[in-house]
Amino acid sequence: MDQLKFVWTIAQKDDGKTLRTFLLKDKMVSRQALTDIKNKGGALMVNDELVTVRHKLQPGEIVTVCFPKEEVSEYMEPIALPLDIVYEDDHFLAINKVSDLPTIPSRFGSTESLAQGVLHYYQTRGISSTIHAVNRLDRNTTGIVLFAKHRYGHSLMSKQLQAGTIDKGYLALCHGIPSVQQGVIEEPIGRKEGSIIERCVTGEGQYSKTLFEVIERFDDYSLVKLKLETGRTHQIRVHMAFKGYPLLGDDLYGGNHQMIDRQALHSTSLTFHHPFTEMIVEIEAPLPKDMKRLI
Template structure:
C-alpha cells in the first residue's frame, strides 16, 4: 500500500493535512528515513509523521490565570471552564479568555501548538470543555463528532415547574432576524434536538439534566425559553437575573471515544458555587 493511502484510509489523515505536512515544515518518515507519500510500505515498516509547526493567531497570547484540569494525556485536555469567561479572544474580550490561560499552560509544559477547542461553551456557561492538543487530534475529534461519538450532558436551573419528568425538544433553531446573537425556534432553522430529565423541583424552579443530540448555538437556552421556562439568569431569553448573574447552565459531563486509546473516557465537572447557592436557597 502507498504511504499516502495508508495514512488517509487506515489512520484517517485528511488529504489537506498531508499536503500541509509536506509543504509547511513537517515530514513523513519510514524507518527513520524521510520519504514521500508515494513510498510503498512493507510489512514491519515503522511510520512516523512529523506535524508542521502551528501558527497562532495575533490575539492568542499566553496569560497566567488559574486553570482547573479535569483530564489530561499526551493528546487530550479537558478543563473546567469557570462562568463569565470567554473561550477565545474577540474584539469585545481580547484577553482574559480560556484560550489565553491554556496557551500559558502550554508554555509551561513545552507545547508550542495553538489551542484546538473540540466543543465551545458560551461566555456565561461553566463546566467541562474538550481540547485537542494538536491539529491531527482535533481532526480525529471532528470525525468523532460526525459519527456521534462525543456526548455532552448539562445541568440547568429553569424557571417554573416543568412537567413531565422527562422529554425531548425537537425544534429547529435559526438566527433571529436583525440580531447577530439571539436565536429563535423557527421552521426554517437547523435541526436541533435536546433531551431533558427533571432532577428536582422547588420554589418555582426546575433542576434539569440535559443531553444534546445536536450542537446549535444557544440550543438549550432557546429550547427551554420556547417552552416558557427560560434558564434562571438568562436575561437574553427572558430569564430572571436577580438570583444568579449568568444563565444557570453547567457542562456536567463529557463522554468520548479516545482517538488513540480507542476506549471510552468519561469526565465530570462538579457544580460551581453560584449554582449550589441557588439550589440551597430554594430548599431553605
C-alpha cells in the same frame, strides 16, 4: 513538544496500500495536513527512510509521521489565568471553565479568554501548540471545555463531534415546573432576525435535538439534566425557553436575575472515545457554588 510524531506498524490487511491511502483512510490524516507535512517541515518515513505518499506498504514496515511544528497565532496574547484542570494527557486538556469568561477571544476585543489562559499554560510547560478548542461554552455557561493539544487530535475529535459520538451532559436550573419527567425537544434553531447574538426556533433553522430529564422540583423552578444530540449556538437556552421554561438568570431568553446573575447552565460531563489510546474517557466537573446554593 517541538514536533508531533506518530509511529504505526503495517498489518497484513494493509499490504499493497499506498502510504497516502493508509494515512487518509485508515488514520484519517487530512489532505491539508499531508500538504503541510510536505511543505512546512514535516516528514514521512518508512523504516526510518524518507518516502513519498506513493510508497506501497508491506506488512511489518514501520511508518513514522512527523507533523510540522505548529505556529501560534500572533494575535492571541497568552494570559496567566487560574485553570481548573479536570483531565489532561499528551493529546487533550479539559478545563472546568468559570463564569464570565469566554472560551475564545471576542472579535470585539474581550480582555481575557479561556483560550489565552490555556495558551499561557502551554508555553510555561514547553507545549508548542496553538489553540484547538474541541467544544465551546457561552461566556456565562460554566463547565467542561476540551482542547486538543495538536491539530491532528482536533481533526479526529471534530469528526466525532460531527458524528454525534461525543456525549455532552449538562445540568440547568429553569423557571417553572415541567409537566413531564423527561422528554425530547426537536426544534430547528436559527439566528433571530435583526440580531447577531440571539437565536430562536425557526423553520429556516438547523435541525436541533435536546434530551431532558427533571431531576428535582422546587417551589417555582426545577433542576434539569440535559443531553445534546446536536450542537447549535445557545441550543439548551433556546429550547428550554421555547418550551416555556427559560433558564434562571438568562435574561436574553426570558429568564431573570432574581436568584442568580447568569444563565444557570453547567457542562457537567463529557465522554468520548480517545482516538489514540482507544479508551473511553469520561470527564466530570462539579457544579459551581452559585448553582449549588440554589439546590
